[in-house]
Amino acid sequence: xxxxxxxxxxxxxxxxxxxxxxxxxxxxxxxxxxxxxxxxxxxxxxxxxxxxxxxxxxxxxxxxxxxxxxxxxxxxxxxxxxx
Amino acid sequence: xxxxxxxxxxxxxxxxxxxxxxxxxxxxxxxxxxxxxxxxxxxxxxxxxxxxxxxxxxxxxxxxxxxxxxxxxxxxxxxxxxxxxxxxxxxxxxxxxxxxxxxxxxxxxxxxxxxxxxxxxxxxxxxxxxxxxxxxxxxxxxxxxxxxxxxxxxxxxxxxxxxxxxxxxxxxxxxxxxxxxxxxxxxxxxxxxxxxxxxxxxxxxxxxxxxxxxxxxxxxxxxxxxxxxxxxxxxxxxxxxxxxxxxxxxxxxxxxxxxxxxxxxxxxxxxxxxxxxxxxxxxxxxxxxxxxxxxxxxxxxxxxxxxxxxxxxxxxxxxxxxxxxxxxxxxxxxxxxxxxxxxxxxxxxxxxxxxxxxxxxxxxxxxxxxx
Ligand code: SF4
Numbered sequence: 385x386x387x388x389x390x391x392x393x394x395x396x397x398x399x400x401x402x403x404x405x406x407x408x409x410x411x412x413x414x415x416x417x418x419x420x421x422x423x424x425x426x427x428x429x430x431x432x433x434x435x436x437x438x439x440x441x442x443x444x445x446x447x448x449x450x451x452x453x454x455x456x457x458x459x460x461x462x463x464x465x466x467x
Numbered sequence: 468x469x470x471x472x473x474x475x476x477x478x479x480x481x482x483x484x485x486x487x488x489x490x491x492x493x494x495x496x497x498x499x500x501x502x503x504x505x506x507x508x509x510x511x512x513x514x515x516x517x518x519x520x521x522x523x524x525x526x527x528x529x530x531x532x533x534x535x536x537x538x539x540x541x542x543x544x545x546x547x548x549x550x551x552x553x554x555x556x557x558x559x560x561x562x563x564x565x566x567x568x569x570x571x572x573x574x575x576x577x578x579x580x581x582x583x584x585x586x587x588x589x590x591x592x593x594x595x596x597x598x599x600x601x602x603x604x605x606x607x608x609x610x611x612x613x614x615x616x617x618x619x620x621x622x623x624x625x626x627x628x629x630x631x632x633x634x635x636x637x638x639x640x641x642x643x644x645x646x647x648x649x650x651x652x653x654x655x656x657x658x659x660x661x662x663x664x665x666x667x668x669x670x671x672x673x674x675x676x677x678x679x680x681x682x683x684x685x686x687x688x689x690x691x692x693x694x695x696x697x698x699x700x701x702x703x704x705x706x707x708x709x710x711x712x713x714x715x716x717x718x719x720x721x722x723x724x725x726x727x728x729x730x731x732x733x734x735x736x737x738x739x740x741x742x743x744x745x746x747x748x749x750x751x752x753x754x755x756x757x758x759x760x761x762x763x764x765x766x767x768x769x770x771x772x773x774x775x776x777x778x779x780x781x782x783x784x785x786x787x788x789x790x791x792x793x794x795x796x797x798x799x800x801x802x803x804x805x806x807x808x809x810x811x812x813x814x815x816x817x818x819x820x821x822x823x824x825x826x827x828x829x830x831x832x833x834x835x836x837x838x
Contacts (some may be wrong), residue, residue, distance in 0.1 A: 385536045385564060385823060386508050386615040386667040387693075388723075390470040401626065416592060418622045419732040434470060436670065436723055439562070440590025441619040443732070444670040444723040446470055451722035454700065458479045 388438035390446060391415065396427045404430070408437060416441045470722070474694030475516075483699035484521055490706040491526045499528040501658055502705065503795065505648055506665035507535030507823025508693050514828040516695040527702070530795035531828075533647055533751055534665055536612045537564045537821035538793070541747040544640045545570030547776055548609045551638065552583035554774060558601070559638075560594040561609035563587040564821050567814065591623035598627065598635035607770045609638045615667040617641050617759070618732035621739035624761075624768055636770040639761055642746060644668045645676060646757035650748075652684045654794055661705035663698070664690040666720040671736075673728030674718045681714040692720040739765060749817055750790035789816040792825055799829040806830060 391408035393415075404427065406415040417427050420435065420442050435442035473479070494500070504510055510531045513519055519529055533539050545568055552559035552575065559575070566576045566587065579585040588594050591608050598606040610620040620637060627635040644665060652659070664677045669690045680688045687708035691701035701719040708714055718724050739762060746758030761769045770776070787804070791797035799805050799818070809815035811827050818824035822831070 385562070385612055385821065386506055386534070386665060388615070388667045388670070414592075416619075416622065419618050419729055419735070422731055434468070436667070438615055438667060439619045440592045441622065443615065443618070443667065444729065447722050448468060451468060451470060451473075454696075454722065455473055455479065458482050458696070458700075 386438070388436040388443050390434055391437050393417070393430045393433050393435060393442075396431070399427060402427055404442075406435065406437060406442070413437070414440070419443055420445055471694065474692065474696040476696070479696045480699065483696060483703060487699055487703050487706065488523055490703065490710065491523055494706060494710060496526065496660075499525050500660040500709075501528055501530050501795070502661050502663065502702065503530040503532050503651070503659050504663040504691075505532035505534040505644070505651075506663075506668070507538065507821065507825075508667070509663055509665070509691065509698065510535070510825055511823045511828050512693050512695070512698060514832040516698075517832070518695060518698055530659065531792070531825040532651055532795075533748065533793045534613070534644070535818070535821050535823040536616075536642060537568055538789075538817040538824045539642070539647075539748040539751060540565065540568055540611055540640065540817065541749045542569065542571045543747065544609075544611070545575060546572075547771070548575060548638060549573065549578040549583060550776055551607050551770060551774055552578055552585050556603075557605045557607060557774070558584045558586055558597065559607050559609060560586045560588045560597065562589075562611070565609060565611060567820050568817050569814065569820075591620045592626075595623050595627055595632065595635060598632045599630070602634055604634060605773075606635050607638055608635070609640065611640045611642075613642060613644045613665070613668050614671045614736070615665075617736045617740065618671060618729070621735040624739055624765060625735065627768060628765070633767070636768050636773050637761065638770040639740070639759065641740065641759050642748070643742075643757050643759065644672070645679065646754055647748070647751075648677075648680065650751060650754045650757070651794065652680070652686070659686055660709065661687045661689070663701050663705070664688050664716070666690055666692045666697070666724060669718075669720065669724045669728070671729050671732045673726050674716055674724055675726050676728070677716045681716060685714055687714040688716045689719045690716070690724055692723065738762075750787075750793045752790070787816045789818050789826075792818055799826040800833075802826070806833075
């Protein structure tokens with residue numbers, strides 16, 4: 385029920401309602417960006433970004449650097465280095 | 468990066484399994500470590516990816532928490548929704564998972580078969596679209612779920628207010644995660660060694676929302692994502708905390724979770740909802756401060772007030788072993804009805820309804836011999 389899936393913001397379809405088209409696993413869906421837009425942030429700033437989508441709303445802007453870091457850690461570090 | 472496959476990569480899983488096994492050897496627990504995953508999404512992922520079988524025999528036992536909103540939805544909520552769906556001119560909309568949840572007498576699906584107008588939507592925004600398209604009908608959305616889902620329903624309601632869609636309303640049955648975690652940790656004999664905190668609740672609330680667990684219950688916590696690499700990484704960090712004798716909240720899902728959560732979402736929740744005090748949880752009984760209701764400013768959009776539905780008498784505790792399963796005291800196959808009178812196609816208890824319910828997950832992946 386708390387499932388959220390990653391998708392890429394392709395286009396802003398309705399600026400007023402903060403609606404975008406997001407590609408999720410190859411399927412295009414209408415998604416609201418309202419949760420990610422603080423006062424004064426333009427929806428266009430999210431174009432091309434990856435977001436986590438839950439019941440039609442983007443719930444998180446995926447941090448690419450953090451994502452890479454977690455995976456890099458797996459490649460490089462021995463368990464001791466994590467302590 | 469596509470943010471899924473990378474976190475399922477066999478190589479990465481193998482590296483992590485080695486490291487986790489090494490740590491487990493070092494800890495050498497006298498009895499299996501009890502690790503609770505609160506969220507039903509984690510329960511499902513653990514079974515789906517077979518994580519319960521990949522660790523050394525007798526080293527870790529996963530305790531499945533009550534974090535499946537469908538599973539804890541009380542019968543009264545289903546009864547109220549059916550009552551509304553039967554009224555002339557009313558269309559009751561909700562998420563697909565809710566349809567087969569048993570009410571006192573029947574499920575929404577059975578009520579629909581008898582003519583009640585029930586429709587499944589993917590998003591509350593779809594319910595709002597129905598309200599726009601059918602101004603002659605009353606569209607009620609049965610809003611369930613934890614903090615992950617609250618921003619979506621709150622923002623949808625605010626949109627309805629902005630558009631003046633007077634034929635849209637919410638039947639609010641949202642519940643809160645921290646209260647439920649407390650209820651489980653306070654219960655007799657949780658005897659846990661660590662908690663994997665729900666990643667998507669944490670995207671909204673922030674990882675800091677779980678600080679009370681190490682502070683009040685002296686347990687290590689790691690916030691986790693939902694892929695095998697995420698869960699094993701979280702387990703590794705829990706084991707490291709244990710080895711070092713520490714307990715703190717660590718964020719193992721940093722690509723999606725920030726310490727303070729998601730401000731616009733928190734703002735929407737705060738504008739629309741307020742705590743309503745004690746609420747009933749199927750199988751767990753009543754939990755203090757565990758549910759929200761619409762603030763009085765939005766009373767006009769509250770389905771219960773609009774239609775004057777009276778709360779049906781509480782049907783009491785679930786007359787089934789579900790509560791014991793939810794508290795981690797009984798494993799699903801130990802329930803006398805498991806797989807016989809209670810099956811996914813004919814569920815007696817809600818834990819068998821949702822794919823995220825512990826019983827449904829055991830049942831579905833049982834060919835792969837659950838512990
Ligand atoms: S098998 Fe059915 S009745 Fe038994 S605990 Fe699970 S859901 Fe409840």
